[in-house]
Amino acid sequence: MAGRREEKKKKTRKAIIDAAVKLFGDKGYEQTSMATLAHAAGVGKGTIYGYFKTKSEILLAFCEEQLGFVYQELAEKTDSNADLVQQLLTVFMAEFRFVTRNKEFGRIFLREIIFPKELTLEKFHELDARYLDLIFSLITASQARGELRDDYELLFIAGHFYSLYILAVSSWYSGRVQTEEEVAEGMEHLFNQAIEGLKQRKP
Amino acid sequence: MAGRREEKKKKTRKAIIDAAVKLFGDKGYEQTSMATLAHAAGVGKGTIYGYFKTKSEILLAFCEEQLGFVYQELAEKTDSNADLVQQLLTVFMAEFRFVTRNKEFGRIFLREIIFPKELTLEKFHELDARYLDLIFSLITASQARGELRDDYELLFIAGHFYSLYILAVSSWYSGRVQTEEEVAEGMEHLFNQAIEGLKQRKP
DNA sequence: TCAAAAAGTCGACCACGGTCAACTTTTCCC
DNA sequence: GGGAAAAGTTGACCGTGGTCGACTTTTTGA
Numbered sequence: 001m002a003g004r005r006e007e008k009k010k011k012t013r014k015a016i017i018d019a020a021v022k023l024f025g026d027k028g029y030e031q032t033s034m035a036t037l038a039h040a041a042g043v044g045k046g047t048i049y050g051y052f053k054t055k056s057e058i059l060l061a062f063c064e065e066q067l068g069f070v071y072q073e074l075a076e077k078t079d080s081n082a083d084l085v086q087q088l089l090t091v092f093m094a095e096f097r098f099v100t101r102n103k104e105f106g107r108i109f110l111r112e113i114i115f116p117k118e119l120t121l122e123k124f125h126e127l128d129a130r131y132l133d134l135i136f137s138l139i140t141a142s143q144a145r146g147e148l149r150d151d152y153e154l155l156f157i158a159g160h161f162y163s164l165y166i167l168a169v170s171s172w173y174s175g176r177v178q179t180e181e182e183v184a185e186g187m188e189h190l191f192n193q194a195i196e197g198l199k200q201r202k203p
Numbered sequence: 204m205a206g207r208r209e210e211k212k213k214k215t216r217k218a219i220i221d222a223a224v225k226l227f228g229d230k231g232y233e234q235t236s237m238a239t240l241a242h243a244a245g246v247g248k249g250t251i252y253g254y255f256k257t258k259s260e261i262l263l264a265f266c267e268e269q270l271g272f273v274y275q276e277l278a279e280k281t282d283s284n285a286d287l288v289q290q291l292l293t294v295f296m297a298e299f300r301f302v303t304r305n306k307e308f309g310r311i312f313l314r315e316i317i318f319p320k321e322l323t324l325e326k327f328h329e330l331d332a333r334y335l336d337l338i339f340s341l342i343t344a345s346q347a348r349g350e351l352r353d354d355y356e357l358l359f360i361a362g363h364f365y366s367l368y369i370l371a372v373s374s375w376y377s378g379r380v381q382t383e384e385e386v387a388e389g390m391e392h393l394f395n396q397a398i399e400g401l402k403q404r405k406p
Numbered sequence: 407t408c409a410a411a412a413a414g415t416c417g418a419c420c421a422c423g424g425t426c427a428a429c430t431t432t433t434c435c436c
Numbered sequence: 437g438g439g440a441a442a443a444g445t446t447g448a449c450c451g452t453g454g455t456c457g458a459c460t461t462t463t464t465g466a
Contacts (some may be wrong), residue, residue, distance in 0.1 A: 008414090009413095009414085012414095012415095035417095038416095038417095043415075043416085044415055044416035044417060045416075045417065046415065046416050046417070047414075047415050047416065050413095050414065050415075
Protein backbone atom coordinates (compact mmCIF):
# COMPACT_ATOMS: atom_id res chain seq x y z
CA MET A 1 0.00 0.00 0.00
CA ALA A 2 1.97 2.93 -1.32
CA GLY A 3 1.62 6.39 0.24
CA ARG A 4 0.86 4.94 3.66
CA ARG A 5 4.16 6.22 4.89
CA GLU A 6 3.77 9.74 3.55
CA GLU A 7 0.32 10.07 4.98
CA LYS A 8 1.59 9.15 8.41
CA LYS A 9 4.46 11.60 8.13
CA LYS A 10 2.05 14.42 7.33
CA LYS A 11 -0.03 13.49 10.36
CA THR A 12 2.98 13.42 12.66
CA ARG A 13 4.25 16.73 11.34
CA LYS A 14 0.88 18.29 11.92
CA ALA A 15 0.70 16.80 15.41
CA ILE A 16 4.03 18.40 16.26
CA ILE A 17 3.09 21.82 14.92
CA ASP A 18 -0.32 21.69 16.59
CA ALA A 19 1.21 20.78 19.93
CA ALA A 20 3.83 23.49 19.45
CA VAL A 21 1.27 26.18 18.67
CA LYS A 22 -0.71 25.24 21.75
CA LEU A 23 2.23 24.98 24.13
CA PHE A 24 4.19 27.95 22.76
CA GLY A 25 1.02 30.00 22.96
CA ASP A 26 0.13 28.84 26.48
CA LYS A 27 3.47 28.81 28.23
CA GLY A 28 5.73 30.65 25.81
CA TYR A 29 8.43 29.42 23.51
CA GLU A 30 11.36 29.33 25.91
CA GLN A 31 9.28 27.80 28.69
CA THR A 32 8.31 24.84 26.52
CA SER A 33 10.88 22.06 26.56
CA MET A 34 11.36 19.66 23.69
CA ALA A 35 10.55 16.77 26.05
CA THR A 36 7.19 18.34 26.93
CA LEU A 37 6.50 19.12 23.30
CA ALA A 38 7.33 15.56 22.27
CA HIS A 39 5.04 14.19 24.94
CA ALA A 40 2.20 16.53 23.94
CA ALA A 41 2.61 15.58 20.29
CA GLY A 42 2.60 11.91 21.26
CA VAL A 43 6.02 11.14 19.79
CA GLY A 44 9.53 10.56 21.07
CA LYS A 45 11.88 13.50 21.44
CA GLY A 46 14.18 12.21 18.72
CA THR A 47 11.33 11.96 16.25
CA ILE A 48 10.82 15.71 16.25
CA TYR A 49 14.34 16.13 14.94
CA GLY A 50 13.41 14.02 11.96
CA TYR A 51 10.95 16.75 11.00
CA PHE A 52 12.69 19.92 12.18
CA LYS A 53 16.38 20.63 12.49
CA THR A 54 16.03 22.91 15.52
CA LYS A 55 13.46 24.08 18.02
CA SER A 56 13.19 27.49 16.40
CA GLU A 57 12.51 25.89 13.04
CA ILE A 58 9.23 24.62 14.41
CA LEU A 59 8.19 28.16 15.22
CA LEU A 60 9.38 29.37 11.85
CA ALA A 61 7.46 26.65 10.02
CA PHE A 62 4.32 27.76 11.78
CA CYS A 63 4.89 31.48 11.13
CA GLU A 64 5.65 30.80 7.51
CA GLU A 65 2.37 29.00 7.07
CA GLN A 66 0.31 31.62 8.86
CA LEU A 67 1.99 34.57 7.18
CA GLY A 68 1.29 32.93 3.85
CA PHE A 69 -2.41 33.13 4.63
CA VAL A 70 -2.15 36.73 5.79
CA TYR A 71 -0.52 37.78 2.53
CA GLN A 72 -2.99 35.93 0.39
CA GLU A 73 -5.90 37.57 2.16
CA LEU A 74 -4.30 40.99 1.90
CA ALA A 75 -3.56 40.57 -1.79
CA GLU A 76 -7.22 39.85 -2.40
CA LYS A 77 -8.80 42.64 -0.45
CA THR A 78 -6.36 45.55 -0.49
CA ASP A 79 -8.26 48.69 -1.38
CA SER A 80 -7.03 49.58 -4.84
CA ASN A 81 -8.48 53.08 -4.57
CA ALA A 82 -6.54 54.13 -1.49
CA ASP A 83 -3.22 55.86 -2.03
CA LEU A 84 0.07 54.01 -1.86
CA VAL A 85 0.96 54.99 1.68
CA GLN A 86 -2.37 53.75 3.01
CA GLN A 87 -2.02 50.49 1.09
CA LEU A 88 1.49 49.91 2.36
CA LEU A 89 0.37 50.77 5.86
CA THR A 90 -2.38 48.17 5.62
CA VAL A 91 0.04 45.49 4.52
CA PHE A 92 2.81 46.28 6.98
CA MET A 93 0.51 46.78 9.94
CA ALA A 94 -1.05 43.40 9.24
CA GLU A 95 2.41 41.89 9.34
CA PHE A 96 3.24 43.87 12.46
CA ARG A 97 0.11 42.65 14.21
CA PHE A 98 0.84 39.07 13.24
CA VAL A 99 4.48 39.19 14.15
CA THR A 100 3.90 40.81 17.50
CA ARG A 101 0.85 38.85 18.58
CA ASN A 102 3.36 37.01 20.67
CA LYS A 103 6.36 39.22 21.31
CA GLU A 104 8.72 36.28 21.71
CA PHE A 105 7.51 34.59 18.49
CA GLY A 106 8.01 37.81 16.63
CA ARG A 107 11.49 38.42 17.91
CA ILE A 108 12.73 35.02 16.88
CA PHE A 109 11.00 35.27 13.54
CA LEU A 110 12.34 38.73 12.74
CA ARG A 111 15.85 37.99 13.94
CA GLU A 112 15.95 34.95 11.71
CA ILE A 113 14.49 36.77 8.70
CA ILE A 114 16.64 39.90 8.89
CA PHE A 115 19.91 38.40 10.12
CA PRO A 116 19.65 34.74 9.13
CA LYS A 117 22.06 31.94 9.88
CA GLU A 118 23.22 30.03 6.84
CA LEU A 119 21.04 27.06 7.74
CA THR A 120 17.75 28.86 7.64
CA LEU A 121 18.42 30.67 4.41
CA GLU A 122 16.54 28.70 1.77
CA LYS A 123 13.44 28.24 3.86
CA PHE A 124 12.27 31.78 3.33
CA HIS A 125 12.82 32.33 -0.35
CA GLU A 126 9.33 31.20 -1.21
CA LEU A 127 7.81 33.39 1.48
CA ASP A 128 9.97 36.32 0.44
CA ALA A 129 8.86 35.93 -3.14
CA ARG A 130 5.18 35.89 -2.32
CA TYR A 131 5.61 38.89 -0.07
CA LEU A 132 7.62 40.91 -2.56
CA ASP A 133 5.08 40.19 -5.27
CA LEU A 134 2.44 41.86 -3.17
CA ILE A 135 4.55 44.96 -2.52
CA PHE A 136 5.69 45.04 -6.14
CA SER A 137 2.14 45.07 -7.41
CA LEU A 138 1.24 47.97 -5.13
CA ILE A 139 4.26 49.93 -6.29
CA THR A 140 3.84 49.32 -10.00
CA ALA A 141 0.18 50.27 -9.73
CA SER A 142 1.23 53.50 -8.05
CA GLN A 143 3.80 54.13 -10.74
CA ALA A 144 1.15 53.55 -13.39
CA ARG A 145 -1.00 56.20 -11.67
CA GLY A 146 1.95 58.53 -12.06
CA GLU A 147 2.49 58.96 -8.31
CA LEU A 148 5.88 57.31 -8.12
CA ARG A 149 9.06 57.66 -10.12
CA ASP A 150 9.63 54.80 -12.50
CA ASP A 151 13.35 55.26 -13.01
CA TYR A 152 14.30 53.44 -9.81
CA GLU A 153 14.52 49.70 -9.59
CA LEU A 154 11.44 48.10 -8.17
CA LEU A 155 13.51 46.08 -5.72
CA PHE A 156 15.14 49.18 -4.30
CA ILE A 157 11.82 50.94 -3.81
CA ALA A 158 10.28 47.92 -2.14
CA GLY A 159 13.39 47.49 -0.01
CA HIS A 160 13.24 51.13 0.98
CA PHE A 161 9.71 50.81 2.35
CA TYR A 162 10.48 47.47 3.91
CA SER A 163 13.46 48.86 5.78
CA LEU A 164 11.31 51.64 7.21
CA TYR A 165 8.87 49.02 8.38
CA ILE A 166 11.72 47.21 10.10
CA LEU A 167 12.73 50.44 11.82
CA ALA A 168 9.20 50.88 13.12
CA VAL A 169 9.10 47.33 14.47
CA SER A 170 12.55 47.74 15.97
CA SER A 171 11.41 50.89 17.74
CA TRP A 172 8.60 48.91 19.25
CA TYR A 173 10.92 46.16 20.43
CA SER A 174 13.25 48.76 21.91
CA GLY A 175 10.37 50.36 23.74
CA ARG A 176 10.85 53.72 22.02
CA VAL A 177 7.24 53.50 20.87
CA GLN A 178 4.68 51.53 22.79
CA THR A 179 1.30 51.28 21.12
CA GLU A 180 0.17 49.95 17.77
CA GLU A 181 -1.10 53.42 16.90
CA GLU A 182 2.27 55.00 17.53
CA VAL A 183 3.91 52.39 15.32
CA ALA A 184 1.45 53.14 12.53
CA GLU A 185 1.92 56.88 12.89
CA GLY A 186 5.68 56.60 12.86
CA MET A 187 5.61 54.36 9.85
CA GLU A 188 3.27 56.70 7.97
CA HIS A 189 5.57 59.61 8.71
CA LEU A 190 8.58 57.68 7.46
CA PHE A 191 6.78 56.54 4.30
CA ASN A 192 5.83 60.11 3.48
CA GLN A 193 9.38 61.21 4.14
CA ALA A 194 10.60 58.58 1.70
CA ILE A 195 8.16 59.67 -0.97
CA GLU A 196 8.67 63.40 -0.59
CA GLY A 197 12.43 63.12 -0.24
CA LEU A 198 14.76 64.60 2.33
CA LYS A 199 16.18 67.23 0.02
CA GLN A 200 15.54 70.92 0.53
CA ARG A 201 13.39 72.14 -2.35
CA LYS A 202 13.00 75.56 -3.85
CA PRO A 203 9.51 76.94 -3.19
CA MET B 204 43.58 49.51 52.02
CA ALA B 205 40.58 50.88 50.18
CA GLY B 206 40.17 50.29 46.44
CA ARG B 207 42.02 47.00 46.57
CA ARG B 208 38.78 45.23 45.82
CA GLU B 209 37.75 47.42 42.90
CA GLU B 210 41.16 47.13 41.33
CA LYS B 211 40.93 43.37 41.43
CA LYS B 212 37.44 43.41 39.95
CA LYS B 213 38.66 45.49 37.02
CA LYS B 214 41.48 43.04 36.44
CA THR B 215 39.18 40.04 36.53
CA ARG B 216 36.70 41.71 34.18
CA LYS B 217 39.47 42.47 31.76
CA ALA B 218 40.82 38.93 32.02
CA ILE B 219 37.40 37.58 31.09
CA ILE B 220 36.93 39.91 28.13
CA ASP B 221 40.48 39.28 26.91
CA ALA B 222 40.03 35.53 27.09
CA ALA B 223 36.66 35.88 25.38
CA VAL B 224 38.05 37.96 22.53
CA LYS B 225 40.81 35.46 21.97
CA LEU B 226 38.63 32.34 22.17
CA PHE B 227 35.62 33.77 20.33
CA GLY B 228 37.97 34.97 17.62
CA ASP B 229 39.88 31.68 17.39
CA LYS B 230 37.14 29.09 17.67
CA GLY B 231 33.99 31.14 17.28
CA TYR B 232 31.39 32.23 19.76
CA GLU B 233 29.19 29.14 19.79
CA GLN B 234 32.16 26.79 19.86
CA THR B 235 33.53 28.36 23.02
CA SER B 236 32.01 26.93 26.19
CA MET B 237 31.72 28.89 29.39
CA ALA B 238 33.84 26.25 31.13
CA THR B 239 36.64 26.75 28.61
CA LEU B 240 36.32 30.50 28.85
CA ALA B 241 36.42 30.38 32.64
CA HIS B 242 39.52 28.22 32.53
CA ALA B 243 41.24 30.50 30.02
CA ALA B 244 40.42 33.55 32.11
CA GLY B 245 41.76 31.78 35.21
CA VAL B 246 38.52 32.00 37.17
CA GLY B 247 35.69 29.69 38.14
CA LYS B 248 32.67 29.39 35.91
CA GLY B 249 30.39 30.98 38.47
CA THR B 250 32.62 34.02 38.76
CA ILE B 251 31.91 35.05 35.18
CA TYR B 252 28.25 35.37 36.07
CA GLY B 253 29.17 37.91 38.69
CA TYR B 254 30.41 40.14 35.89
CA PHE B 255 28.05 39.29 33.02
CA LYS B 256 24.47 38.12 33.15
CA THR B 257 24.72 35.94 30.05
CA LYS B 258 27.24 34.61 27.59
CA SER B 259 26.11 36.99 24.87
CA GLU B 260 26.54 39.93 27.23
CA ILE B 261 30.27 39.30 27.19
CA LEU B 262 30.32 39.69 23.44
CA LEU B 263 28.13 42.75 23.65
CA ALA B 264 30.37 44.37 26.26
CA PHE B 265 33.32 43.90 23.95
CA CYS B 266 31.51 45.23 20.88
CA GLU B 267 30.23 48.19 22.82
CA GLU B 268 33.72 49.13 23.87
CA GLN B 269 35.22 48.74 20.43
CA LEU B 270 32.40 50.50 18.63
CA GLY B 271 32.81 53.38 21.04
CA PHE B 272 36.37 53.82 19.77
CA VAL B 273 35.27 53.57 16.15
CA TYR B 274 32.71 56.34 16.63
CA GLN B 275 35.10 58.60 18.45
CA GLU B 276 37.67 58.26 15.70
CA LEU B 277 35.06 58.88 13.03
CA ALA B 278 33.70 61.93 14.77
CA GLU B 279 37.17 63.42 14.80
CA LYS B 280 38.20 62.80 11.26
CA THR B 281 35.04 62.81 9.15
CA ASP B 282 35.64 64.99 6.12
CA SER B 283 33.45 68.03 6.69
CA ASN B 284 33.79 69.07 3.05
CA ALA B 285 32.37 65.91 1.55
CA ASP B 286 28.65 65.81 0.86
CA LEU B 287 26.22 64.19 3.28
CA VAL B 288 25.89 60.90 1.41
CA GLN B 289 29.65 60.39 1.39
CA GLN B 290 29.90 61.26 5.08
CA LEU B 291 27.11 58.87 6.00
CA LEU B 292 28.67 56.21 3.84
CA THR B 293 31.96 56.62 5.69
CA VAL B 294 30.29 56.23 9.06
CA PHE B 295 28.04 53.33 8.17
CA MET B 296 30.66 51.41 6.23
CA ALA B 297 32.99 51.70 9.22
CA GLU B 298 30.27 50.20 11.36
CA PHE B 299 29.60 47.55 8.73
CA ARG B 300 33.25 46.58 8.59
CA PHE B 301 33.47 46.36 12.34
CA VAL B 302 30.25 44.47 12.78
CA THR B 303 31.02 41.95 10.09
CA ARG B 304 34.67 41.39 10.84
CA ASN B 305 33.39 38.25 12.48
CA LYS B 306 30.08 37.29 10.91
CA GLU B 307 28.87 35.52 14.02
CA PHE B 308 29.78 38.43 16.34
CA GLY B 309 27.93 40.79 14.08
CA ARG B 310 24.80 38.72 13.87
CA ILE B 311 24.47 38.46 17.62
CA PHE B 312 25.25 42.13 18.05
CA LEU B 313 22.77 43.30 15.42
CA ARG B 314 20.02 40.95 16.52
CA GLU B 315 20.35 42.23 20.05
CA ILE B 316 20.44 45.88 18.99
CA ILE B 317 17.56 45.81 16.53
CA PHE B 318 15.28 43.32 18.28
CA PRO B 319 16.40 43.43 21.90
CA LYS B 320 15.19 41.34 24.80
CA GLU B 321 14.02 43.32 27.79
CA LEU B 322 17.16 42.42 29.75
CA THR B 323 19.61 43.97 27.38
CA LEU B 324 17.71 47.19 26.88
CA GLU B 325 19.47 49.73 29.10
CA LYS B 326 22.95 48.62 28.14
CA PHE B 327 22.81 50.31 24.77
CA HIS B 328 21.35 53.67 25.56
CA GLU B 329 24.72 55.23 26.10
CA LEU B 330 26.09 53.76 22.89
CA ASP B 331 22.95 54.76 21.00
CA ALA B 332 23.29 58.29 22.26
CA ARG B 333 26.91 58.64 21.22
CA TYR B 334 26.10 57.18 17.84
CA LEU B 335 23.06 59.33 17.23
CA ASP B 336 25.02 62.43 18.19
CA LEU B 337 27.43 61.71 15.37
CA ILE B 338 24.68 61.22 12.80
CA PHE B 339 22.79 64.22 14.13
CA SER B 340 25.77 66.49 13.71
CA LEU B 341 26.24 65.37 10.11
CA ILE B 342 22.59 65.99 9.36
CA THR B 343 22.32 69.39 11.00
CA ALA B 344 25.47 70.50 9.21
CA SER B 345 23.91 69.42 5.95
CA GLN B 346 20.72 71.26 6.82
CA ALA B 347 22.75 74.36 7.58
CA ARG B 348 24.29 74.07 4.12
CA GLY B 349 20.76 74.11 2.76
CA GLU B 350 21.00 70.61 1.30
CA LEU B 351 18.39 68.97 3.52
CA ARG B 352 14.89 69.94 4.56
CA ASP B 353 14.72 71.27 8.08
CA ASP B 354 11.02 70.71 8.66
CA TYR B 355 11.42 67.02 9.52
CA GLU B 356 12.39 65.83 12.95
CA LEU B 357 16.07 65.07 13.28
CA LEU B 358 15.33 61.70 14.82
CA PHE B 359 13.19 60.66 11.88
CA ILE B 360 15.82 61.65 9.35
CA ALA B 361 18.56 59.85 11.24
CA GLY B 362 16.30 56.84 11.67
CA HIS B 363 15.54 56.88 7.98
CA PHE B 364 19.21 56.60 7.04
CA TYR B 365 19.86 54.10 9.77
CA SER B 366 17.10 51.82 8.57
CA LEU B 367 18.58 51.84 5.07
CA TYR B 368 21.90 50.86 6.57
CA ILE B 369 20.19 47.95 8.32
CA LEU B 370 18.67 46.87 5.03
CA ALA B 371 22.10 46.84 3.42
CA VAL B 372 23.56 44.76 6.24
CA SER B 373 20.59 42.42 6.17
CA SER B 374 21.07 41.91 2.44
CA TRP B 375 24.62 40.89 3.17
CA TYR B 376 23.57 38.42 5.85
CA SER B 377 20.95 37.00 3.52
CA GLY B 378 23.54 36.55 0.79
CA ARG B 379 21.69 38.82 -1.65
CA VAL B 380 24.83 40.93 -1.88
CA GLN B 381 28.24 39.45 -1.25
CA THR B 382 31.07 41.96 -1.25
CA GLU B 383 31.78 45.05 0.77
CA GLU B 384 31.70 47.09 -2.44
CA GLU B 385 28.23 45.89 -3.34
CA VAL B 386 27.02 46.79 0.13
CA ALA B 387 28.45 50.28 -0.21
CA GLU B 388 26.95 50.74 -3.67
CA GLY B 389 23.55 49.54 -2.57
CA MET B 390 23.63 51.82 0.44
CA GLU B 391 24.65 54.81 -1.64
CA HIS B 392 21.82 54.16 -4.03
CA LEU B 393 19.33 53.92 -1.17
CA PHE B 394 20.62 57.10 0.48
CA ASN B 395 20.23 59.01 -2.76
CA GLN B 396 16.77 57.60 -3.21
CA ALA B 397 15.87 58.83 0.27
CA ILE B 398 17.20 62.29 -0.43
CA GLU B 399 15.66 62.69 -3.86
CA GLY B 400 12.35 61.14 -2.87
CA LEU B 401 10.30 58.46 -4.53
CA LYS B 402 7.66 60.80 -5.89
CA GLN B 403 7.25 61.44 -9.58
CA ARG B 404 8.22 65.06 -10.24
CA LYS B 405 7.16 67.41 -12.96
CA PRO B 406 10.10 68.34 -15.19
C1' DT C 407 4.86 -14.62 0.22
C1' DC C 408 8.61 -13.28 2.72
C1' DA C 409 13.13 -11.65 3.76
C1' DA C 410 16.17 -7.95 3.21
C1' DA C 411 16.60 -3.02 2.74
C1' DA C 412 14.98 1.45 3.65
C1' DA C 413 12.58 4.65 6.45
C1' DG C 414 11.02 6.11 10.74
C1' DT C 415 10.89 6.00 15.94
C1' DC C 416 12.71 6.18 20.33
C1' DG C 417 14.68 7.61 24.94
C1' DA C 418 19.19 7.18 27.31
C1' DC C 419 22.89 10.08 26.81
C1' DC C 420 25.93 14.30 26.04
C1' DA C 421 27.70 18.99 26.46
C1' DC C 422 26.06 23.26 27.32
C1' DG C 423 24.56 27.68 29.76
C1' DG C 424 23.26 29.11 33.99
C1' DT C 425 22.35 28.63 39.50
C1' DC C 426 23.43 28.24 44.21
C1' DA C 427 24.91 27.23 48.85
C1' DA C 428 29.26 26.63 50.90
C1' DC C 429 33.56 28.80 51.24
C1' DT C 430 37.41 32.51 51.08
C1' DT C 431 38.89 37.24 50.96
C1' DT C 432 38.34 42.03 51.91
C1' DT C 433 36.44 45.77 54.46
C1' DC C 434 34.65 47.99 58.39
C1' DC C 435 34.62 49.64 62.97
C1' DC C 436 35.13 49.03 67.90
C1' DG D 437 44.30 43.84 66.29
C1' DG D 438 40.39 41.16 65.81
C1' DG D 439 35.91 39.68 64.91
C1' DA D 440 31.83 40.28 62.35
C1' DA D 441 29.69 41.74 58.12
C1' DA D 442 29.96 42.33 53.27
C1' DA D 443 31.71 41.11 48.87
C1' DG D 444 33.54 37.85 45.83
C1' DT D 445 34.65 33.05 44.32
C1' DT D 446 33.79 28.38 43.33
C1' DG D 447 32.52 23.84 41.16
C1' DA D 448 28.94 20.40 41.83
C1' DC D 449 24.52 20.50 40.14
C1' DC D 450 20.17 21.41 37.22
C1' DG D 451 17.30 21.40 33.13
C1' DT D 452 17.96 22.21 28.37
C1' DG D 453 18.44 21.35 23.21
C1' DG D 454 20.24 18.17 20.37
C1' DT D 455 22.58 13.28 19.04
C1' DC D 456 22.87 8.48 18.35
C1' DG D 457 22.66 3.63 17.92
C1' DA D 458 19.32 0.12 18.90
C1' DC D 459 14.78 -0.98 17.60
C1' DT D 460 10.17 -1.17 14.85
C1' DT D 461 7.47 -0.43 10.76
C1' DT D 462 6.95 0.00 5.88
C1' DT D 463 8.38 -0.83 1.25
C1' DT D 464 10.43 -3.40 -2.27
C1' DG D 465 11.03 -7.02 -5.68
C1' DA D 466 12.18 -11.95 -6.71
